[in-house]
Amino acid sequence: MSRILSRWLTVYAFLYIVFLYLPVIFLPIFSVNTSAVPQFPLAGFTSKWYVELPKTPALLDAAWNSLIVGLCAAVLSTILGICAARAVTRYRFRGRTVASGLIMAPLVLPEIILAVSLLIVILSLGLQLSLFTVILGHVLICIPYSVTVLNAGFEGFDRSLEEASADLGETAFGTFRRVTLPMVAPAIISSLLVSFTISLDEFIIAFFLAGTEVTLPVYIWGQLRFAARLPGVLALGTLLLVGSFILLSFAEIMRRRAQRRIQMGGAIA
Amino acid sequence: MPDRPMIQIAGVSKAYGSFKALDDATLTIREGEFFSLLGPSGCGKTTLLRMIAGFDTPTEGTIAIDGQPMDGIPANRRPTNMVFQSYAIFPHLNVDQNVAYGLKRLKLGAAEERRRVDEALAQVSLSGLGKRGATELSGGQRQRVALARALVMRPKVLLLDEPLSALDKKLREQMQVELRRLQQAVGITFVLVTHDQYEALGMSDRIAVMFGGRIAQVAAPSQIYQRPVNRQVADFLGGMNFIRANVVETNGTAITVETAGFGRVKTEKPSGFNDETRETTLGIRPERLRVLWDDAKAKHEIAGTIVDRHYFGEITHFIVDVPGFEKTLSVSESNNFGADDLPVGAPVRLGYDPDALVALAD
Numbered sequence: 092m093s094r095i096l097s098r099w100l101t102v103y104a105f106l107y108i109v110f111l112y113l114p115v116i117f118l119p120i121f122s123v124n125t126s127a128v129p130q131f132p133l134a135g136f137t138s139k140w141y142v143e144l145p146k147t148p149a150l151l152d153a154a155w156n157s158l159i160v161g162l163c164a165a166v167l168s169t170i171l172g173i174c175a176a177r178a179v180t181r182y183r184f185r186g187r188t189v190a191s192g193l194i195m196a197p198l199v200l201p202e203i204i205l206a207v208s209l210l211i212v213i214l215s216l217g218l219q220l221s222l223f224t225v226i227l228g229h230v231l232i233c234i235p236y237s238v239t240v241l242n243a244g245f246e247g248f249d250r251s252l253e254e255a256s257a258d259l260g261e262t263a264f265g266t267f268r269r270v271t272l273p274m275v276a277p278a279i280i281s282s283l284l285v286s287f288t289i290s291l292d293e294f295i296i297a298f299f300l301a302g303t304e305v306t307l308p309v310y311i312w313g314q315l316r317f318a319a320r321l322p323g324v325l326a327l328g329t330l331l332l333v334g335s336f337i338l339l340s341f342a343e344i345m346r347r348r349a350q351r352r353i354q355m356g357g358a359i360a
Numbered sequence: 361m362p363d364r365p366m367i368q369i370a371g372v373s374k375a376y377g378s379f380k381a382l383d384d385a386t387l388t389i390r391e392g393e394f395f396s397l398l399g400p401s402g403c404g405k406t407t408l409l410r411m412i413a414g415f416d417t418p419t420e421g422t423i424a425i426d427g428q429p430m431d432g433i434p435a436n437r438r439p440t441n442m443v444f445q446s447y448a449i450f451p452h453l454n455v456d457q458n459v460a461y462g463l464k465r466l467k468l469g470a471a472e473e474r475r476r477v478d479e480a481l482a483q484v485s486l487s488g489l490g491k492r493g494a495t496e497l498s499g500g501q502r503q504r505v506a507l508a509r510a511l512v513m514r515p516k517v518l519l520l521d522e523p524l525s526a527l528d529k530k531l532r533e534q535m536q537v538e539l540r541r542l543q544q545a546v547g548i549t550f551v552l553v554t555h556d557q558y559e560a561l562g563m564s565d566r567i568a569v570m571f572g573g574r575i576a577q578v579a580a581p582s583q584i585y586q587r588p589v590n591r592q593v594a595d596f597l598g599g600m601n602f603i604r605a606n607v608v609e610t611n612g613t614a615i616t617v618e619t620a621g622f623g624r625v626k627t628e629k630p631s632g633f634n635d636e637t638r639e640t641t642l643g644i645r646p647e648r649l650r651v652l653w654d655d656a657k658a659k660h661e662i663a664g665t666i667v668d669r670h671y672f673g674e675i676t677h678f679i680v681d682v683p684g685f686e687k688t689l690s691v692s693e694s695n696n697f698g699a700d701d702l703p704v705g706a707p708v709r710l711g712y713d714p715d716a717l718v719a720l721a722d
Contacts, residue, residue: 128524249446251444251445251446251450252448252450253450254415254435254442254444254448255442255444255448255450255509256438256450256461257414257415257434257435258413258415258435258436258440258441258442258510259436259441259461259466259509259510259513260436260460260462260466261436261461261462261465262436265465269461270450273452274451274452339676351495
């Protein structure tokens with residue numbers, strides 16, 4: 092009985108993975124297809140869609156915008172995340188659970204609701220829609236990820252390491268520079284990479300708050316109206332996919348390294 | 361200069377809200393002394409150590425180190441260094457870098473720094489392991505690195521917070537000997553916090569026994585063990601037989617009590633004894649009672665019956681019922697005699713030295 096069940100479980104897991112990743116595999120496949128129509132059988136191999144990408148000024152603008160937004164959102168949400176993670180992991184204070192719950196809330200809020208409410212607030216404040224407003228929106232949705240990654244880095248950080256540093260004559264700033272920062276650096280890098288990736292791939296908030304300066308996902312959305320441009324979009328999408336995958340893998344490596352350090356530091360306590 | 365005070369703790373208290381972790385502690389630790397703060401967990405010993413180090417601030421009272429009041433002086437400007445219970449080895453640095461951590465700020469120059477690091481590593485028998493990463497060290501090695509890292513700073517006082525508690529028994533015993541040897545070699549004042557009475561007895565010049573935030577007794581190990589001031593101290597330092605006794609008379613520093621088996625005993629009056637008290641406790645350590653074989657005689661003896669026996673290898677514990685005592689006596693007898701010959705139920709005579717009897721405050 093259980094043997095039959097376990098065989099079906101394997102089949103189920105296989106189908107599940109196919110369902111998840113098959114469409115994603117089509118993206119790079121059609122992006123090197125000679126035909127402009129994404130359908131089988133493939134017409135032939137070409138790299139022309141990729142070659143044409145850098146020749147599109149609007150795309151380059153969008154890529155540049157995405158880069159700026161991604162970098163700003165990553166840095167801001169990591170700085171705010173450091174403050175939050177340190178407070179939550181180090182101090183016991185009233186409303187601690189509520190605070191960490193609220194920080195995590197954007198993770199489960201419908202993004203479109205978030206985007207609309209942000210739009211209303213920004214317009215009623217009299218702000219112009221620009222990359223800056225996109226950055227604000229992205230910081231909001233990146234923080235839960237930053238805090239999650241950083242919490243893991245800060246949690247279990249043996250407090251006596253900082254005390255030992257002070258005991259050996261180091262000042263508070265010196266202790267931060269020579270002990271705290273190197274200890275949590277992998278977690279910080281991981282947080283930067285994760286939030287950059289999320290910002291890079293985010294569509295709804297960027298769509299609502301971008302104004303005339305669009306980011307890459309919004310640009311892609313705009314291109315979808317023109318059937319002839321679809322292969323270019325596929326090529327761009329493939330690049331984004333590969334870029335995100337590399338960034339997130341690196342982030343995960345960093346996160347694990349942070350965890351190892353922390354565990355070793357507190358192992359004997 | 362012998363007996364020069366190194367740490368003077370005057371009326372120090374530490375309160376967390378209404379809870380007093382440390383209550384009016386007054387204590388002088390001498391220069392070059394191996395001093396232990398001994399007590400069960402929550403007795404305030406670690407709180408006191410952390411206040412000497414500067415990690416916590418006293419609610420009341422002052423601490424002076426080498427004549428300098430430490431009020432308002434943070435940990436990084438105190439002439440103390442600490443070996444942490446968790447060792448707190450910096451995991452992102454190797455052994456050399458860990459040991460040199462505090463030296464970096466002194467700007468000694470590369471050659472002098474190297475020399476001091478090597479010297480410290482040699483002191484703790486870790487020469488040649490300088491390039492080892494912190495993650496590649498065993499528990500015992502981590503402890504040695506923590507020691508070297510503190511000693512290399514040449515502090516006036518080395519503070520040790522339960523440094524041996526994470527080690528296994530054999531390594532712990534070996535480290536006790538080594539710590540004692542190290543302390544005598546460097547001549548620095550050591551202050552050790554421990555809950556292990558054998559550790560404190562074996563290494564210290566003097567011990568402060570603490571209970572519930574208060575210092576109960578400060579004395580040399582043999583004094584603490586043989587002449588504890590009260591039942592709590594006596595009990596914490598190892599097994600002791602307690603016998604209810606009537607107070608016959610008190611006179612200055614002497615007290616005379618009377619019990620069934622031991623009769624009238626004149627002994628030292630425990631400090632802080634209330635002369636109005638009519639009833640108190642007389643104590644004797646199990647190893648100070650000895651079984652009298654065959655027709656061996658002792659100047660002072662009591663008789664009883666063996667009700668139980670426990671074999672421990674080097675010693676045997678006899679539980680002896682003595683007529684007139686509320687509780688049985690525990691007797692520990694070294695096994696180089698024929699302890700096997702005494703079965704449960706056999707009558708037995710016990711010899712003792714009246715000096716071994718101590719009057720205890722309750």
